[in-house]
Amino acid sequence: MRSLERHRDVGAYALGVLDEAEAFRFEDHLMECPRCAAHVTEFGPVTRQMMLYRRATPRVVHPMAQPGPRLLDRLLGEVATRHRARRRRLLYVVAAAVVFAVAGPGITMLAKGADSAPQDVRVTATDELSGVWAQLTTEDEAWGSDVEITVKDGAGPRSCRLIAVGVDGTEETVTSWNVPRHDARPNTMHGGSTRHTDQIDHYEIRTSAGEHLVTLKPS
Template sequence: MTARVEHTDVGAYALGLLDEEDREAFEAHLLLCGGCRAELSDLAGVASALNGIGPVHDEPAPAPGPAIDLVRRKRSADRRSRRGTFVIGMAAAVTLVAGGLTVGTQLSGGATVQVAQEHSGHLNHLGPAEQFYADGRPIEGKGIDGVTGGLVVESKGWGTHAALKLAGVKGPLECELVSVGRSGERRVMTGWSVPPAGYGVPGSPDPLYMHGGSATPLKEIDHFEVVTSAGKRLLTVRV
């Protein structure tokens, strides 16, 4: 992928199969490609689902090991095939039962499985953005017209990664999360459409969780904004 970044490499990136040079190139690509960011959000749960799960024993296997290791070994053996094709196909096909765990995720292609503990009976409904937000230290924002929300941010080698929680907003709207540097430079981190029902409002109580990335280093960011396509500022989060 060092010759050129391919959109299909999102699967390999989600599973941590890219080497360092390719990973850095793809992370730079993510800043400019909303489609890959959206697909990465869908695929990000695959890696955590595969980690720690033993192989399927439809055929004799050499020795038990994490399923993610099987993917990596297969990945190495298939380097001449189109990058990412095997990874995404493997993730879409995974429906494992090992140690009482049924594994799966929602992929962009429509293959759907769920993560469920057989013994507890509980489903894990947290998407990657919501999980990152729940595990972090949210910075509450100041909204208008009943809008509430916040961000969990982290510094990355390529810039700043953020997870947004947004509630109290009704659609239809088109919105963007923007980082505003101390110099005044504005960078769009991610964008989305709010359906008429909205998020975090009566009749549609679940808030929206989104990932975003900015090339601006965290130490150089003054604040973040959620703005509409018409330029209305719904939420401001200062860091």
């Protein structure tokens, strides 16, 4: 594959439509091409939305089906509902802080188990063997969970992936990135999972070749 063709394959790689051999060759190219690595990161949100669309759309629906006239109304209604839920959550937090300040420690036991909804997660870990440090933050959403991962990895160049491992043992790739050569500065990537935070047992960072680098397990 010529160099120009490799550059043109960045979209196909990010969307996962290259065959295994072509993907392997393109990952070799990524290690030497910061421009393509940046483009792969930029494709992250598009890839995530297409993945969510594919999982949420029945097989009988034609891929080129046009949205109905009431789709915009439904989307606006869902956005408004989410905004109201966020405002209610903020009000609950403020009210709880006021009550706690007045009642003191005696209210602690009553608060346990009061809210069974999935909670946001933040976890940090360093693997002693690989030396990779990572901090992961997730926010529960109506469609699953939004994920932000910050990584310090001085052993590049290499291509890496963040894997969400469900409580049922199944795995899902959340996002992928390319580690620059010998650069231990923190890199932050964004991704998404169709699972909610309470459906994920732990996260793992692996190389594209399957080498385990670090595990992040929420407490």
